[in-house]
Amino acid sequence: MSKVTKGWDDEEVLAALQQALRAQRAVPPEFIEAGKNAFAWHNIDAELAQLTYDSTLDSGLELSLRAEAASIRALTFTSAHLTIELEVAQESLLGQVIPAQPATIKIQPREDAETSLATDEIGCFSIQPIPAGQFRIHCHTAAGVDALTGWIAL
Amino acid sequence: MRDDPSVIALVARVGDGDQEAWDELVERYAPLVWSICVRYGLSRQDIDDVGQSVWLLLVEQIGKLREPAALPGWLVTTTRRECLRVLRAGRRYDHEGLPPDDQLPPDPSATMIEQEVIVAERNAALRAAFAELPQPCRELLSMLMSDPSPAYAEISARLGMAVGSIGPTRARCLERLRRSPHLAAVIGDQTGEDDIEVKEPRGEQGD
Numbered sequence: 392m393s394k395v396t397k398g399w400d401d402e403e404v405l406a407a408l409q410q411a412l413r414a415q416r417a418v419p420p421e422f423i424e425a426g427k428n429a430f431a432w433h434n435i436d437a438e439l440a441q442l443t444y445d446s447t448l449d450s451g452l453e454l455s456l457r458a459e460a461a462s463i464r465a466l467t468f469t470s471a472h473l474t475i476e477l478e479v480a481q482e483s484l485l486g487q488v489i490p491a492q493p494a495t496i497k498i499q500p501r502e503d504a505e506t507s508l509a510t511d512e513i514g515c516f517s518i519q520p521i522p523a524g525q526f527r528i529h530c531h532t533a534a535g536v537d538a539l540t541g542w543i544a545l
Numbered sequence: 546m547r548d549d550p551s552v553i554a555l556v557a558r559v560g561d562g563d564q565e566a567w568d569e570l571v572e573r574y575a576p577l578v579w580s581i582c583v584r585y586g587l588s589r590q591d592i593d594d595v596g597q598s599v600w601l602l603l604v605e606q607i608g609k610l611r612e613p614a615a616l617p618g619w620l621v622t623t624t625r626r627e628c629l630r631v632l633r634a635g636r637r638y639d640h641e642g643l644p645p646d647d648q649l650p651p652d653p654s655a656t657m658i659e660q661e662v663i664v665a666e667r668n669a670a671l672r673a674a675f676a677e678l679p680q681p682c683r684e685l686l687s688m689l690m691s692d693p694s695p696a697y698a699e700i701s702a703r704l705g706m707a708v709g710s711i712g713p714t715r716a717r718c719l720e721r722l723r724r725s726p727h728l729a730a731v732i733g734d735q736t737g738e739d740d741i742e743v744k745e746p747r748g749e750q751g752d
Contacts, residue, residue, distance in 0.1 A: 401719045408675055408722070409690045411668035414576040422579060422596055426571035429600035430564055439601050442594060444634050541597050 437529065437537035440468035440475055464545065468528075470538040475530055479545055484521045488514030488530055497529040498522060501542065505529075521545060551673070551727065556613035571600065573673075577617065577665040578624045585628040595627040617662040667731050674725030682718035689715060 399407070432439075444467035464479040474489040488494045491513040499505040500522055510516040528540045555573075558566035578599055582592040602623055610616060675683065681704070688700050701708045722728070 399723060401716060404719050404723060405686070405690060407667065408671050408686065411671040412675070412690070414580060414668050415672060417583075418575050418579045422593065423571055423575045425593065425596055426575055426578075426600040427564075427568045429571075429597065429604050430559075430567040432601055432604045433559075433562060433567075439598070439605060441598050441630070442634060443630065448591075448631075448634060541594075541601065 432539075435539065437539040438470035438472065440470035440473065440528075440530070440538040440540045442541060443467050443469040466543070468538075468540045472536050473530060473532065473538045475528060475538065475540060477528075477543075479521065482519065482521070484518040484545070486510075486516045486518065486528075488516075488532065490514075492532055492534065494530050494532040497531070499527050499529060501525040550730065552616060553613045556607060556610065556616060560608050567604075573669045574617065574620055574665070576668065577620060577661070581621065581624045581661070582628055585625075585632065587628060587631060591628075591631045594631050595624065598627045598630075599624050617665055618658065621658050621661050621665075670725075670727045670731045671722075673727040674722050677725060677727070678718060678721060682714075682721065685711070685714060686718055686722075 444465070446463070446465040466477040468475040468477070476487045476489060478485045486496070488496075488510055493512055494510045494514055495507060496510060496516050496518075497505050497507045498518055502524055508516060508518070522543075522545070525542045525544045527542050530536075530538045552573075555566050555570050559570060575596075578596060579592070582595050587595065599620065603620070606619075607616075610619060675686070678686070684704060685700070685706070688695060688703065695703075697708045697711050700706065700711055706714065
């Protein structure tokens with residue numbers, strides 16, 4: 392442990408303060424704002440489904456498959472008990488809940504009212520049209536598991 | 546590390562659903578989360594993704610934190626894990642033929658995490674102490690810290706302060722900063738160090 396505080400002389404205090412303020416200035420205000428907004432979730436009783444795969448971030452895939460597959464965007468969201476796979480097709484957003492099971496899917500646009508649909512027996516669903524702007528997906532399985540994705544923008 | 550009473554109070558208020566306390570907590574620790582992401586070399590988009598996950602996980606789990614004072618350590622560990630997650634999310638197909646783990650920065654030791662927490666807490670305490678200084682003190686210190694630091698003559702002209710009183714005022718302001726209750730927890734960290742090591746022997750750190 393470094394001796395940072397005991398017997399700080401003026402120069403040391405000033406240098407430490409400078410470093411502390413610099414670390415704060417480095418953070419963009421929008422990053423802090425997004426953090427504050429996260430509190431809206433505190434009374435939502437659902438697991439967070441995190442983005443664990445995004446094909447647009449997979450440069451290796453793009454290089455190897457070129458044009459024929461590069462236009463298909465695939466996303467995977469994972470929570471403790473569920474995985475939600477999404478694939479952007481031409482006019483709809485196709486999805487599946489894994490493990491395969493029936494569920495209710497709610498699409499919650501940031502700026503609009505939510506819509507709801509039921510998956511088929513094996514958890515497949517299709518959202519039409521593809522949501523414009525930011526939205527998130529709330530999945531409620533027949534077994535009673537709730538999962539909510541982070542904000543998605545396609 | 547001695548518990549910072551202000552963090553404990555904040556965590557308790559957040560547990561009661563207090564948005565203002567949450568905002569304060571985010572302001573306090575955003576620089577820590579940000580700096581870890583930057584060190585992992587993440588893009589801005591990935592940093593936003595990590596940030597979103599870390600704060601959402603914190604919202605979800607803050608009620609379950611056994612020790613509110615353990616929050617900064619939790620943040621370091623969680624942010625690191627999230628950085629690794631977004632790095633892996635972009636590498637499901639790895640055409641280099643290398644296991645993704647080999648391309649990732651090595652796991653920091655428990656000591657490094659501890660050090661990161663200490664610096665973050667010290668920075669947060671300094672910022673909180675600075676924010677509570679009287680306005681003239683903040684102005685003077687800000688000028689003294691600007692780069693390049695201006696000559697005393699310029700400071701004198703801008704702040705309407707006699708050149709001869711800049712030195713003594715600077716000393717008074719810094720003394721005031723040092724005596725801030727916010728810094729007491731950080732300073733206590735040093736004086737109580739030996740006691741803490743006796744109470745919590747090493748050996749539980751997994752590395």
